[in-house]
Amino acid sequence: MIADGVEDEEKWLAAGIAGLQQNAFYMHRALDSNNLRDALKYSAQMLSELRTSRLSPHKYYELYMRAFDELRKLEMFFKEETRRGCSIIDLYELVQHAGNILPRLYLLCTVGSVYIKSKEAPAKDVLKDLVEMCRGIQNPVRGLFLRSYLAQVSRDKLPDIGSEYEGDADTVVDAVEFVLQNFTEMNKLWVRMQQQGPAREKEKREKERSELRDLVGKNLHVLSQIEGVDLDMYKDTVLPRILEQVVNCKDELAQYYLMDCIIQVFPDEYHLQTLDVLLGAFPQLQPTVDIKTVLSRLMERLSNYAASSADVLPEFLQVEAFLKLNNAIGKVIEAQPDMPILGVITLYSSLLTFTLHVHPDRLDYADQVLGACVRKLSGKGKLEDNKATKQIVALLSAPLEKYNDIVTALKLSNYPRVMEYLDSETNKVMATVIIQSIMKNKTHISTADRVEALFELIKGLIKDLDGTLDDEVDEDDFKEEQNSVSRLIQMLYNDDPEEMFKIICTVRKHILAGGPKRLSFTVPPLVFSSLKLVRQLQGREENPFGEEESTTPKKIFQLLNQTVETLSNVPAPELALQLYLQCAEAANDCDLEPVAYEFFTQAYILYEEEISDSRAQVTAIHLIIGTLQRMHVFGVENRDTLTHKATGYSAKLLKKPDQCRAVYACSHLFWVDDQDNVKDGERVLLCLKRALRIANAAQQMSNAARGSTGSVTLFVEILNKYLYFFEKGNPQITVAAIQSLLELITTEMQSDSSTPDPAADAFFASTLRYIEFQKQKGGAVGEKYEPIKV
Amino acid sequence: MVLVLALGDLHIPHRAADLPPKFKSMLVPGKIQHIICTGNLCIKEVQDYLKSLCPDLHITRGEYDEETRCLETKTLTIGQFKLGLCHGHQVIPWGDLDSLAMLQRQLDVDILVTGHTHQFTAYKHEGGVVINPGSATGAYSSITYDVNPSFVLMDIDGLRVVVYVYELIDGEVKVDKIDFKKTTATTHSAH
Numbered sequence: 001m002i003a004d005g006v007e008d009e010e011k012w013l014a015a016g017i018a019g020l021q022q023n024a025f026y027m028h029r030a031l032d033s034n035n036l037r038d039a040l041k042y043s044a045q046m047l048s049e050l051r052t053s054r055l056s057p058h059k060y061y062e063l064y065m066r067a068f069d070e071l072r073k074l075e076m077f078f079k080e081e082t083r084r085g086c087s088i089i090d091l092y093e094l095v096q097h098a099g100n101i102l103p104r105l106y107l108l109c110t111v112g113s114v115y116i117k118s119k120e121a122p123a124k125d126v127l128k129d130l131v132e133m134c135r136g137i138q139n140p141v142r143g144l145f146l147r148s149y150l151a152q153v154s155r156d157k158l159p160d161i162g163s164e165y166e167g168d169a170d171t172v173v174d175a176v177e178f179v180l181q182n183f184t185e186m187n188k189l190w191v192r193m194q195q196q197g198p199a200r201e202k203e204k205r206e207k208e209r210s211e212l213r214d215l216v217g218k219n220l221h222v223l224s225q226i227e228g229v230d231l232d233m234y235k236d237t238v239l240p241r242i243l244e245q246v247v248n249c250k251d252e253l254a255q256y257y258l259m260d261c262i263i264q265v266f267p268d269e270y271h272l273q274t275l276d277v278l279l280g281a282f283p284q285l286q287p288t289v290d291i292k293t294v295l296s297r298l299m300e301r302l303s304n305y306a307a308s309s310a311d312v313l314p315e316f317l318q319v320e321a322f323l324k325l326n327n328a329i330g331k332v333i334e335a336q337p338d339m340p341i342l343g344v345i346t347l348y349s350s351l352l353t354f355t356l357h358v359h360p361d362r363l364d365y366a367d368q369v370l371g372a373c374v375r376k377l378s379g380k381g382k383l384e385d386n387k388a389t390k391q392i393v394a395l396l397s398a399p400l401e402k403y404n405d406i407v408t409a410l411k412l413s414n415y416p417r418v419m420e421y422l423d424s425e426t427n428k429v430m431a432t433v434i435i436q437s438i439m440k441n442k443t444h445i446s447t448a449d450r451v452e453a454l455f456e457l458i459k460g461l462i463k464d465l466d467g468t469l470d471d472e473v474d475e476d477d478f479k480e481e482q483n484s485v486s487r488l489i490q491m492l493y494n495d496d497p498e499e500m501f502k503i504i505c506t507v508r509k510h511i512l513a514g515g516p517k518r519l520s521f522t523v524p525p526l527v528f529s530s531l532k533l534v535r536q537l538q539g540r541e542e543n544p545f546g547e548e549e550s551t552t553p554k555k556i557f558q559l560l561n562q563t564v565e566t567l568s569n570v571p572a573p574e575l576a577l578q579l580y581l582q583c584a585e586a587a588n589d590c591d592l593e594p595v596a597y598e599f600f601t602q603a604y605i606l607y608e609e610e611i612s613d614s615r616a617q618v619t620a621i622h623l624i625i626g627t628l629q630r631m632h633v634f635g636v637e638n639r640d641t642l643t644h645k646a647t648g649y650s651a652k653l654l655k656k657p658d659q660c661r662a663v664y665a666c667s668h669l670f671w672v673d674d675q676d677n678v679k680d681g682e683r684v685l686l687c688l689k690r691a692l693r694i695a696n697a698a699q700q701m702s703n704a705a706r707g708s709t710g711s712v713t714l715f716v717e718i719l720n721k722y723l724y725f726f727e728k729g730n731p732q733i734t735v736a737a738i739q740s741l742l743e744l745i746t747t748e749m750q751s752d753s754s755t756p757d758p759a760a761d762a763f764f765a766s767t768l769r770y771i772e773f774q775k776q777k778g779g780a781v782g783e784k785y786e787p788i789k790v
Numbered sequence: 791m792v793l794v795l796a797l798g799d800l801h802i803p804h805r806a807a808d809l810p811p812k813f814k815s816m817l818v819p820g821k822i823q824h825i826i827c828t829g830n831l832c833i834k835e836v837q838d839y840l841k842s843l844c845p846d847l848h849i850t851r852g853e854y855d856e857e858t859r860c861l862e863t864k865t866l867t868i869g870q871f872k873l874g875l876c877h878g879h880q881v882i883p884w885g886d887l888d889s890l891a892m893l894q895r896q897l898d899v900d901i902l903v904t905g906h907t908h909q910f911t912a913y914k915h916e917g918g919v920v921i922n923p924g925s926a927t928g929a930y931s932s933i934t935y936d937v938n939p940s941f942v943l944m945d946i947d948g949l950r951v952v953v954y955v956y957e958l959i960d961g962e963v964k965v966d967k968i969d970f971k972k973t974t975a976t977t978h979s980a981h
Contacts, residue, residue, distance in 0.1 A: 439807065483833055486803035524804040524854075528930050535935065578853060585932035619853055619879075626882045630933075665882045672883075713896075720892040727888070759898070766895040766917060773916040 013059045016049045017066060023049075024070045031077045036086070040095060040107070043074055047103035050142065057141055057211045064145050068152075071110050075153075078114045088115050101136045105146055108133060113153040116165065123157055123165040124174035130154075131181050140193040141212070147186050148215045151222065154178070161228035172228025173237075179226075180241050183219035187258070190216050191251040209253055216254075217261045224265045234270050239277060247284045255285045259294045268305035269312075271298065272319050279328040283335060291332050292343045299325060299350040306357040316358045322365055325351060326372075333376065341377070345391040348373045352395060356402040363411055366399060370414035377421045389426045392418065396430055400437040407443065409434075410453045419457060427460035428481065434458055435484050438491055446494040448502035455510045461485055462522075463514045482521035489525040500533050501551040508563060516570045523567060527579050530556050530563075531586050538590055553590045557583065561598070573610035577603045577620055581627045588633045596633050600642055607649060614654045621649055621662050629668050632675055639678075643669045647687070656698035660714050664691040664721050671725065681732040684725055688733075691718050692741075703753065711757040712748045716764050719745065723771070727784070735787045742790065792869055793821065795844070797941035798828030798877070798905040799925035802836050804854060806927035810939050810958050813926065819843050822943075824868060828905030828923065829877035830854050852877040852905070865897050869946045870972060874899035878906035878922070884933060887913050890920045900972060901944075901951070909934040910942070910955055912968050919970050921953060928958065949973075 023046035030038035050067055052060075082088050092115055095107040112130050116123045130150055137143040158178070159170035166172070193209050223229060223238055239262075246258045259281070263271065271278060278298075282291050302321065306313060316322075329347050333339060352369045359365050373395070396418060399409045409415060419430060434457060438445070445451055455462060461481050489507060494500045504526065511522040534553045560583050567576040584599035603624065611620055624646055634642065646669065650662030667687035672678040695714040702710035719741050726733040745764060748754055774785040795817070800806060808814075822844045829852025831837055837857065841847050851860035863876040874897035881889050885907040894902040900918040908931035910924035924940035931937055939958040944951055949972040957964050 479833075480835075483803050483835065487807040490803070490805075490807040521803075528805045531932075532930055535930075582932050589932075615858075622880050622882065623853060626879060626884050627932075629883050668883050717892070717896065720895065724888050724892070759896075762898040763896045766898055770891075770895060770917065 009055060009059055012052065012054045013062060016052060016055070016063050020046050020049045020063065020066055020070075024066075027070065027074070031073065036081065036094075039074070039077065040098070043070070043107060044098040044100070044103040046070060047106050048100060050106070050145070051100060051102050053139070053141075055141075057208050060141055060145065061211075064149075067106070068149065071106065071149075074107075075110050075113060078111055079117070082114060082118060088118050088120055091115075102142060102146065105134060105136060106149060109146075109150050109153055113157065116154070116157045119165070122167060122169045123159045124170045124178070127154060127158075127174070127178040131178055131185070134182075135185065138189070138192075140189040140196065143189040144186055144212055144215050147182055147189075148218070151179075151182055151218060155222065158222075158226065160226050172226060172233075175226055176223065176229060176233065176237060179219055179222050180238070183216070183223075183242070184245050186216045186219065187245055187249055187254060191249045191254050194251060194253070206253060213253075213257050217257065217265075220258070220261050220265050224267075231270055231273055234266065235274055235277075239270075239274055243277065243281050247281060250286060252286045252288050256289045256294065259285070259289075260297060263294065263298050263301060268301055269315070271302065272305075272315055272321060275319055275321060275324050279324055282328060283331055287336065291336075292339070292347050295325075295329065295332065296346055296350040299354040303350075303354045303357045306354070313358060322355060322359060322362075325354065326368070330372070340385075340388075342385060342388040342391060344376050345373065345388055345395060348376075349391055349395040349398070352398050356398055360402065363408065367412045367414050370395075370412055370418055374414050374417045374421075377418070384423075389422060392422060393426065393430055393433065397433055400434065404437075404441045405443055406434060406438050406441075406454065407445065407450060410450055410457075416453070416457055424460055424465045427465065431458035431461045432481065432484065435461075435488050439484075439487060443491065445492050446503075447499060448506045451492050451503050451506045455506070458485075458488075459510075462510050462518070478517070479521075482518055485518075486521050486525045489522070489529060492529070497533060497537055497551050500529075500536075501556070504530055504533065504556075504559070508559070512563075512566060519566055519570050520572045520575055523563060524575070524579065526563060527560060527582070530560055531582060534586050534590065553587075554592065554595065557587055557592065557595050557599075561602070564602075571610065573606045574616050574620065577606045577611065578623060580606070581623055585627055585630065588631050591633055593633045593635065593638065596631065597638050597642075600628070604642075604645055614658070617649075617653060618658050618662070621646070621653065622665070624649070625662070625665050625669065629672065632672075651690070651694075656694055656701065657714060660691050660694040660698065661717070663687055663694060664718055667691075667721060667725070671728065671730065673728070679730075681725075681730040684730055685732040688718060688721055688725075691721075699748075707753070708755045709748065709751065709753050710755055711760045712745055712754065713757065713760040713763060715741070715745045715748065716760060716767060720767060723767075727774075727781070738788055742788070792823050792946040794824045794826060794868060794873075794944040794946060795822045795941065796826050796828075796903050796921060796923045796944060797926040798923055799830045799852070799908050799929060799931075800836055800927045801830055801832060801854065801925070801929035802927065804832060805929035809927055812958060812961075812963050813939065813941065813956070816956070816963070817843055824848070824866075826864075826866075826873065826875050826903055828852065828875065828903060829860070830905065832856050848875060850875050850877050853879050863893075863897060865899055870949050871901055871946055871951060872899040874902045876902070876904050878904035885909070885911075885922075887915070887920065891915055891917060894918060894920060901970075903942075907931065907933045908937045910938075910940045910957065912942075912953055912955070914968075914970065919951075919953070923955075924957070 023042045027039055027042035027046060030042055047067060049063060055063065078091060081091065092111050095111050096104055098104040098107055109130055112126050115121060116126050134147055134150060137146050157165055158175035159165040159167065159172065160175055161172050190209065190212060193205060197205055220242065229238055242262060246255055285291060306316060329351060333344060348369055352366060355365045355369055396415065399412065400406065403409055419427060422430060445454055459465065462485065492503050492507060494503060507526055511518065511526065514522060534556050537551065537553050564576050564579045580599045580603040584596045587596035587599060607620055611617055628642055628646055647663065647666045650666050651659055653659045653662055664687060667684045670678065670680040670683040670687065695718060698714065699709045702708065722733055722738050722741060726738060768790045771785060771788055771790055774781050776782065800809065802808060819842055824846045825840055825844045825848065827840060827847065827849045829850050832854045833856050848864055848866060849860050850864050851858065851862055862880060863874065865872060865874050874894060876893060878884065881893055881904065883889060890902060890904060894917050902918065902920045904922055907922060908925040908929060909922060911922045913920045921942060923942040925931065925937050926939055926941045928937045928939035941956055943954045943956065945954065951970050953968045953970065955966050
């Protein structure tokens with residue numbers, strides 16, 4: 001049972017450590033008394049603990065580390081001994097008398113270290129001897145640790161360029177040879193571990209092997225640190241030898257780890273220059289090796305290298321990196337037809353990132369990569385795998401981030417094709433990413449063609465794609481989506497009116513396919529874009545020789561009419577009414593009387609037939625009166641008709657106070673400051689009097705219903721309007737009328753049945769103050785106000 | 791010193807995508823004590839954004855606002871000043887000073903803030919001050935041509951208020967200021 005096994009291991013380890021420590025103690029005693037023989041005897045006994053087969057690599061490591069520490073002390077002693085006159089050659093020979101081979105070899109390596117340091121023999125000879133002697137240990141775990149020890153003690157004694165151990169006979173070639181040999185042997189041992197033990201313990205073995213992998217990889221690291229290993233040596237010797245071992249060992253675990261190790265450990269420039277060789281190794285690996293991850297990491301490294309400085313980019317071009325990588329990936333995918341789609345996308349994603357960094361101006365390369373993706377995706381239908389979809393989103397987002405400009409991304413012909421394979425949820429996510437990119441970079445999309453391409457891409461947001469169910473969409477999310485589309489429409493713009501009109505038509509075509517739910521979000525921004533265009537054209541002279549086809553305000557108004565009409569499908573009558581009035585004002589500014597009249601008609605129809613909520617009616621009336629008041633384009637007849645209707649609506653509002661206010665607002669329809677022919681004093685007075693009657697009626701109703709006459713606010717408001725027109729010079733407003741109104745209010749306020757209303761009181765007080773103030777002004781105004789007694 | 795931000799008529803997303811970046815970088819949370827907004831934001835996102843700048847947010851209803859429960863008019867007292875807020879589409883003729891003055895008298899406030907015309911104005915008359923902060927995004931208006939984005943910051947200190955107007959003209963933020971002094975302190979007793 002596993003629990004037992006672990007317990008046993010702990011026991012053995014404890015026993016091993018105890019044995020080791022005991023012998024170490026005696027060894028130290030011998031060292032202190034300079035007793036070489038005893039030192040060797042006890043050190044050999046100590047090292048015998050490492051002969052155990054009972055420990056897992058993890059535990060063996062603990063034992064090994066203790067031995068390692070002790071051996072350091074022994075090494076120092078050996079160094080002292082040689083200084084005292086003992087011959088190192090003799091020592092080297094002496095330690096070989098140790099009984100068992102493993103302790104013998106550890107001692108030999110330790111002495112060897114001192115030997116090399118003494119320079120009594122060339123480093124390469126000692127190293128060669130040691131690396132070959134270690135063959136005596138064929139047990140994987142013991143062998144790996146022994147050779148690891150050798151690597152550790154020899155590390156600083158390699159005859160590298162510029163090292164003290166370099167000589168005529170000793171060169172960096174020898175150093176490299178030594179490390180390569182050690183590496184090769186270690187890898188063989190490591191791979192052999194896979195074969196040991198029963199088949200059912202395969203997983204356990206692989207885990208143990210994993211624990212030891214860094215011992216093997218360390219050699220590659222050492223190689224990368226050797227100064228003398230330049231590009232040529234790497235290309236000619238180091239890489240081929242390593243790859244030979246990697247390929248020949250035919251072990252999945254080793255191949256994966258070592259390929260990755262090579263990529264991580266050696267410089268990127270080397271990889272670039274040996275790309276052929278490196279990539280050539282991949283197809284020779286075992287079919288179960290996760291090549292795509294290794295390849296992806298290679299591309300990632302190269303991407304970062306490219307991004308690090310512009311100087312390195314020419315190198316990439318020179319070695320045709322893109323071509324080679326593209327081919328390599330193609331081959332890998334071909335060789336593994338069952339590779340899950342996630343793998344394929346990951347590969348192409350890494351390649352795309354690489355392309356964007358290294359060849360930012362080669363859109364055709366990027367398009368190629370996307371095209372390869374499309375080919376691989378085709379025939380598979382919409383993707384179901386979540387991870388794969390996420391990877392595709394990452395793939396598609398990369399060009400957006402790199403180019404900071406959706407326009408460039410739009411030029412990639414395969415971009416929309418990749419999007420076809422996303423399910424509708426992800427399609428929307430991607431569409432949102434695209435819109436966010438545009439908003440963040442404040443990109444203006446300025447041609448109708450690009451708008452068309454863009455709306456194709458984001459069609460997931462613009463309309464219901466096949467297969468989506470309405471109920472599934474969260475309302476808040478939906479609003480957010482549509483608001484972002486709304487904002488997007490603001491970014492579609494071109495100074496040239498012809499192009500702008502085309503853009504508007506394109507957008508219109510798409511949003512009208514969006515269904516009633518979307519229209520109230522998408523129609524308003526389109527309407528205002530159109531109105532802005534109208535205003536732009538307004539400024540220009542109408543070209544009498546212009547082409548039939550050119551854009552005119554009239555054409556735009558026709559389009560607007562048809563567009564606002566679609567809101568009846570939603571239905572959104574209040575919004576539609578507001579938009580009609582906006583259009584009317586714009587038509588007014590263009591002096592297009594029939595067009596303006598038509599818009600007013602539409603607005604009035606909506607008011608009469610669709611707007612029944614009281615509060616909505618009040619707002620609508622204010623807008624109608626406010627807009628109408630500003631119209632100067634209407635002839636007398638038209639104006640009269642519209643005004644008559646407006647006053648009619650005002651008088652029919654449900655609540656009396658609303659009626660009153662709307663009616664006195666109508667008074668302004670008959671008096672416009674900058675239009676001399678619209679100064680009908682009589683009709684103004686009629687309105688105000690009507691308002692008074694309504695206010696009176698309101699008082700009476702209040703008295704009847706509640707026993708008190710309610711507030712005098714309405715009267716004060718009307719009084720203010722009297723003063724307004726009085727000041728403007730309306731001859732029908734007399735001092736007497738004002739005076740009597742003042743008295744009426746005062747009486748009402750003092751009457752028993754009135755409700756005290758501090759707000760109304762304050763209003764009246766400030767009105768009186770106003771009258772006083774006007775009197776004080778002197779001049780014409782003062783004279784006018786003088787007769788009013790407060 | 792109390793800072794009051796007055797702005798409105800953003801019309802996001804119907805007529806504008808967002809506040810100008812130069813404005814956004816100036817409006818930092820924690821510096822302003824009150825925000826008064828004339829209306830026509832139009833969506834909740836904008837309201838949330840304003841709330842993040844300052845939790846004391848007052849809004850009145852514009853005709854395009856998504857939130858229909860806002861009031862048509864609002865009054866509040868800040869220091870010695872009474873402020874009134876209204877979108878302004880209800881006051882006809884639109885932008886007419888005398889009609890706005892009437893509203894001011896009706897609300898009995900020293901400072902009346904309205905919008906709708908997208909045109910910055912600050913009028914001083916016997917009753918007090920009428921301010922229109924314009925449109926913070928420079929949104930299209932049927933009433934005003936060539937709208938420059940603008941907003942107002944009021945610094946209320948005792949009986950004095952300094953009105954700073956920030957306008958974005960040709961890509962540069964221009965600031966102007968106007969001084970107003972009250973003659974008498976606010977009385978809170980009823981007549």
